[in-house]
Amino acid sequence: MEILTVTAGVLHKEGKVLLAQRRNDTTPRSGKWEFPGGKLETGETVQQGLRRELHEELSIDAKTARFITEYIHHYPDRTIRLMAFHIEEFEGDIVLHSHQKMEWVALGDLA
Template sequence: MPNTAPEPGYIAVAAAVIVDGTGRCLLSYRHSGQHQGDCWEFPGGKLEPGESAEQALRRELHEELGITAEIGPLLHQQQHRYSDKSVQLFFFQVERWRGEPTGREGQPLSWQHVAALKPEQFPAANRELVAQLQRAERSPSAARD
C-alpha cells in the first residue's frame, strides 16, 4: 500500500479519476470564488485529521457527488506550491461506483475524454496528471488493453 501520509506544511487532498465505460472521465468545475477557481478539476477534497487519503476520497465523493465509490489504485502523487498555500495531492483511479454523480454543491459536472482535456483549464497542481493521462492514452501499451 502506498504511503499517503501528508507531509508537514502541506494541505493533503485526495482526488479521483473517475472513468466510465466509454473511457470518459468525470470533471467538476471550481467556482470563481474558490482557490484556483474557474477551472475544471478531478473531484475530491481535503483529508480530515486522522483520515487516510482513501477514506477522505470516499467521503468527499459521497458528499460532493452523491456516489459510493470503490477506490482503486493510486495513480499519481505530487506536491505543488502556490503563492499562498502548498498542497499534496493523491489521485486515485475510480472505475466502479454506485449512484448517479450529481453536483450536490451546485458545481457543474462534465464527462470528457482524456484526449480532449486542456491542461490550462485545470488548477496548476492538476496539469501534470492531465499530461500523464494523455501520454498513457497515446502509448502503444494503452491501446492493447
C-alpha cells in the same frame, strides 16, 4: 511550513473521465475545472478522505480506488500534496453538491 494532503478521484467510464466545474464565487479557483476530491480531515487515511469527498461532492460511493500518482506543489505559505486515484466502479447517481457543472471528457481531449 504546512503540508496539506488533498485527494482527487479520476472517475472513468466508457473511455471518458469526469471533470467538475467549481461554482462561481469569491474563492481563488472559482469557475475552474477539476477532478472531484478535497482535503483530508484529521485522522483520515487517504482512501477514507477520497471516499468521503466523493460522497459529499457527488453523492456516490466509490467501490474501487487505485492510486495513480502524487503531485507536490509548493506555495509561499504551504505545500499541497495531491494524491490522484482512478475510480472505475462507483454506486449511486451523480448529484452535484459542490460544483455547478460536470462533463464526461474523452481522455484524448484533455490538454
